[in-house]
Amino acid sequence: MFKRLLALIKKEFLSIKNDKKSLIVVVIPPIFQVLIFSFAATLEVKNIDLIILNQDSSKTSQELVRNFEGSTRIKSLTFVKSYEEGKELINTQKAIAFIVIPNDFVKNLQQQNANIQLILDGRKSNTAQVVEGYINQIILNYFKKEEHFSKINIIPRTFYNPNLDNFWWIIPSLFGSITMVVAMLLTSLSIARERELGTFEQILVSPLNSFEILLGKLLPALFISILESTLILFFAIFIFGIPFNGSFGLLYLSVFVFLFSMSGVGLFISAISKTQQQAILGSFVVLLPSFMLSGFATPISNMPSWLQPFTDFIPLKYYLELIKGIFLKDISFSIAFTSLVPMFLLGVVSLAITILFFNNKRG
Incomplete structure (x- = not known):
């Protein structure tokens, strides 16, 4: 043979x-x-799977979350109770983005600049860049109405592809x-x-x-x-x-x-x-x-x-x-x-x- x-x-x-x-x-x-x-090669992004860790129980943070729920670009929202839980969902590609609202968010917003952390999956760099733009727009549009536009800092962090190359x-x-x-x-x-x-x-x-x-x-x-x-x-x-x-x-x-x-x-x-x-x-x-x-x-x-x-x-x-x-x-x-x-x-x-x-x- x-x-x-x-x-x-x-x-x-x-x-x-x-x-x-x-x-x-x-x-x-x-x-x-x-x-x-x-x-x-280019891509268009329509349906975004998003993770949210809302450590701040204020009315402001809850209204911000509702703005994500009402967005036509967001396909699904997953709420997690810890940073590690959200990180694992990014690792397993269950979502493209993870938003962290810290527990002192409203307090900082009233006194100084407030931070929101945005974590993206860099394995899909083009998609991550588009998603970052959508999320920034939703957040800034909301706080523009609330007259806190200049106090919001969105801090992006990208897993696996830091520069979104x-x-x-x-x-x-x-x-x-x-x-x-x-x-x-x-x-x-x-x-x-x-x-x-x-x-x-x-x-x-x-x-x-x-x-x-x-x-x-x-x-x-x-x-x-x-x-x-x-x-x-x-x-x-x-x-x-x-x-x-x-x-x-x-x-x-x-x-x-x-x-x-x-x-x-x-x-x-x-x-x-x-x-x-x-x-x-x-x-x-x-x-x-x-x-x-x-x-x-x-x-x-x-x-x-x-x-x-x-x-x-x-x-x-x-x-x-x-x-x-x-x-x-x-x-x-x-x-x-x-x-x-x-x-x-x-x-x-x-x-x-x-x-x-x-x-x-x-x-």
Whole structure:
């Protein structure tokens, strides 16, 4: 089995190498994408999940809270009893912002300047900047009516991205999305290429079983995609200066599981496509929803409630959460596990369906 599989893997590498057009498509564009998209990506924020710690029981602070409740930009308000409780909700991405009203707020407001602390999740730097603007506007508009406008100091603090640098958000996101495109293109073209060359039937009648054939198509694509990931990782750390706080072992485990998941989908598309053109079109049928529903193009919280459950079937959604957590937060394996499992299961299911398709073809 090993010799047969090795021969098929060698053949697949040679096919990719000899197909100059496909090789250019999967190598050159990602470099330009990581450079261009870093400056081009923008987001709009509509639904804000907000945490409030109101340590001041005065009428003024309660009226301020009601102003947040009445805002069309605020989706949900969560009231906590301690700073640590609010911090944990930010850590687990249950909210984008955390407001702390201190217990001496009204007293300071009457005597001197009063402070309100605003804590933001810097893993979503663009969103955090927009949210900060909304919250500042709500607070200052309220106190302008109360004639305390000049006495309010809003003290922002950002977790994981202190300067709200957009590169710290967009580059880890591109790290996932670009490698997804590479993996999908390589695998979706692999079997379709055999059909166009007339060698698909020869593979079907070979001693290789369906699993060995798919494994031979899968491994070269995974290898090239991981190399591409390493190249983008180099750009992220050494060109754009993105801090890497996590574990390289956990990072590459996440990369492998994600690329396995997307390659399984790519192989299924390739298996049902008769030409490479059909395979490319089929890939974009999957890629576009992946971008739109993963949280890359727009926050999932902005989507209609009926649409949000569909995002659970998008591997890129889990991968983006993992990558930003590993880069900026140094998440533990136990936290990463909750995202690794869905990605792996999605890959197993798509690969199993492709094997069943192969068996029917051979049967």
